[in-house]
Amino acid sequence: MTEYRASFDAAIAFSNGGDLTVHGFRVDLPGPDTAEPDIAALFVASLGLLMTDTVELANVQIFPEPHKGTRGGPSDPRHNREPEPGDGRGRLVELSHLPQEGGTYLEAPGGDLGAVELVKSVDLPAVVVRVTGARRSPIGVGSLAPFDVRGHAVLLHTGVREGHCLASDAAAWLVANGAVLVGTDADGLDDCAHEARPARESLLGGGVPVVERLTGLERLPPTGALFTAAPPRLLGVGRVPVRAYARLPLA
Template identity: 35%
Template sequence: MLDYRAEFDAEVTLDGGGELRARGFRLNIPHADVTDSEITALLVAALAPQRVERAAVSDVRIIAEPHPPAGDTEAERVRFVELSHVITAGMVTYPGLPAPEITPHLSRSASRGHYAAGTEFVIDRISMVGNTGTYLDSPYHRYADGTDLAGIPLERLAGLPAVVVRVVGSERGVTAEMLAHVAVSGRAVLLHTGGDRHWGTPAYGVDAPYLTREGAHLLADRGAALVGIDAVNIDDASPEAAGERPAHSLLLAAGIPIVEHLTNLRELPPLGARFTAVPPRVAGFGSFPVRAFATVPADEPPA
């Protein structure tokens, strides 16, 4: 098994003034075919808490090294943070959509006639809409010619470097101004609004936080890899919005998956976590529940 590092030259302009130039800079990378944009995002994260206005890498060289035996390096240990709601029969995710129905297809008692003595199984059936629990929207959810669940590559869904944008207690709409100084290129941008505190209650769908049109435009233009929110919808779903869905439209048109109904984002640091939200490979399908989670270095305290 191999570990990979990138060696590169870099030019960085800091927000508020100042420049950095580096030759032969090295960073750990998750895989050998990492892109320049991913390396740039890792570099920006490594420079935190400095805010970066612009960063560029060049002369990239990938170095493969033997992976040390398990337990040799304390820094490799991580903790897992659950970011999904539990799906239960009859629960309401989005007001107006049907709740999931969970029933047995083959009960344990009925299965005993098919197997040897003492052996039994249960096979369950679930009937639900794709927008149940914590779920991912693919471009196909919004656009007939968009990429469906089966077509999204794993590198857009798993192990993404995450940036958590905390807007708890702010106005309902997450604006471009709130995101202006956040480095988002190649990252999962997770909007921590605190909306999940109302999960499972009528208040969850009332005056919920959302991402504004201008905020979505900024994230799409700056190359976010994925955008998630801990609220009922990434768009304003109130009657005043008159059914417009600019955040869905802009992000999914740019091929950026959306994860809605996240929870527990308060447990993540602003930078340093890795985010995963992978749905099954269902062809011709737009949205489906995910087991969303993050990994955080074991020595990183909760936010």
């Protein structure tokens, strides 16, 4: 089977300031028709660049060449590996607000909490994506691409109640890359100034539960914790308060 790679120049701007320019960079591709946004995401993932705001590609060339094992690419040995659940003996961290503080909520795909499987809400390997201190702009694919999200709960640590919404293409990227739950410490994933909820709708439409108004995410490591937010089995009910918590990895 023919394998493909891409060569390109790239200019990156970071959400906390600064930029980076590269020339003639190469990444493995899943196929010859890989779109430029996907190439940009592979580039960010390959370098593990955090808080990436924008990526502009130029001089993109796609050609047949054996894969070199690009991190996050189709030949990365982690790509098809199941996430490790851990041994479950670490310290517990409270991540939910009290009801008088507004509570923490889980919304179920299809508006049916009874259909939320335990494998999508209990002891999920967590990835914490920190955008605290960044400009209050939509969280894009560039902020997510450095992380292996397949089989994980992706927790967005914004540090604010509103202002850091999730871009709709980033939500679609999370679905396509196998995230099983998405949470945020903000009041919602979308811009509260608008009625449309494209990020939430994209996630729920892709079968991914959403947890909003988390707290305490600053106490979690970027990876290694196990996240739980199990809702009651209520048929025909779509959104309820939940007790969310995480179990830290052993030191």
